[in-house]
């Protein structure tokens with residue numbers, strides 16, 4: 092067997108009701124190095140196709156039970172069999188039948204009586220075609236997998252960022268909660284200390300107003316620089332120490348945060364007397380600590396809820412695939428999700444048109460587009476620069492423009508950036524699928540348009556989406 096024959100070796104099914112034809116064809120094919128199966132009618136042919144893969148079917152047309160047309164129709168209607176090459180066996184005077192079969196998807200015809208040279212020529216061509224189709228199929232499957240992995244990679248990058256964003260407030264809330272436990276103990280001890288003295292009604296009124304002040308002050312902490320803060324702490328500690336207040340270093344930070352200075356402390360001493368000063372100061376500082384810590388927990392958990400809300404809105408969680416989409420919400424949601432990449436030096440300028448209507452669209456897919464464009468812009472600017480998001484209405488279109496002041500896209504690659512797998516980034520950082528995916532979402536899924544305009548210092552991507560849901 093020559094190499095050439097090995098290369099064109101294939102699995103071939105012969106379907107013919109004429110026994111002599113079957114024997115002749117099978118012998119010729121086997122001599123040419125193919126694997127051959129023979130059956131005598133259409134029904135058996137389909138059964139055989141279901142059992143194992145074939146590259147080529149040699150199909151007789153006139154057969155009892157189920158004729159060749161019916162077999163051909165079944166083959167072309169079946170996604171698994173569609174790529175099998177069908178060669179119709181037919182006498183030359185049956186040209187009408189051959190034409191009909193070609194229209195139905197047959198590849199070629201084999202005239203009777205059979206000629207081994209012609210048979211070989213037709214089969215070689217057919218097998219080559221089949222091989223290309225198989226390759227194409229493998230390639231398409233790979234591409235689908237890669238696209239999926241680009242989506243996952245985007246998702247991975249996003250969740251890494253979001254995890255980081257969530258981690259800070261979560262850690263802050265946890266820290267404050269554990270301090271809160273200590274502060275509760277301190278307050279109870281201070282309360283006992285105060286109770287020992289039995290307070291006058293004036294003193295009780297004074298404590299109530301101090302309580303009020305602690306709550307208010309905790310909600311709006313004083314913004315002191317660290318030098319002023321430590322000066323004031325020193326001042327307070329020194330004064331308290333002079334009044335024989337014990338553990339005064341423990342109370343000073345909170346007293347400073349509440350805005351106390353020596354004058355205010357003197358007034359406190361005047362109201363409560365030297366003997367009770369220790370207990371009052373301990374009480375004030377523990378009370379303030381309690382409010383301040385509760386405040387911190389509330390802010391941190393509030394931030395966590397905000398992030399979760401942004402995530403929910405970004406992913407259109409619990410929503411139908413298409414909805415009346417607010418483009419501005421989508422852009423803002425994307426900015427919130429990408430906050431970790433923006434906060435170290437990207438100035439975001441938002442210029443949203445007030446006449447931009449909601450669009451009947453795939454919200455979560457559009458967010459992928461915004462994510463890719465913003466992600467690319469941040470990459471291009473190496474995390475430092477200006478990112479501009481603009482929207483406006485232009486007749487029957489809504490336009491979204493994403494502009495960065497990075498180095499621009501070199502002219503010679505501008506035509507390629509929408510191609511799948513085109514990237515200028517090192518492996519691991521770029522897949523080259525972001526713009527291709529975005530293009531398909533905008534142009535194919537939404538009947539929109541996607542353009543780019545770039546020069547050094549300004550790169551601008553514009554997405555146009557039809558207002559009337561032209562889909």
Ligand SMILES: Nc1ncnc2c1ncn2[C@@H]1O[C@H](COP(=O)(O)OP(=O)(O)O)[C@@H](O)[C@H]1O
Pocket residue numbers: 463467468471495497498499500508513514515516520521522523524525526527550
């Ligand atoms: N805003 C931009 N500025 C400069 N170059 C860009 C910009 N956006 C995209 N590109 C270029 O287009 C290429 C393809 O982008 P994309 O399809 O998103 O793939 P990836 O980001 O994975 O490389 C990028 O590698 C980059 O060279």
Ligand SMILES: [Mg+2]
Pocket residue numbers: 463466467525526
């Ligand atoms: Mg990209």
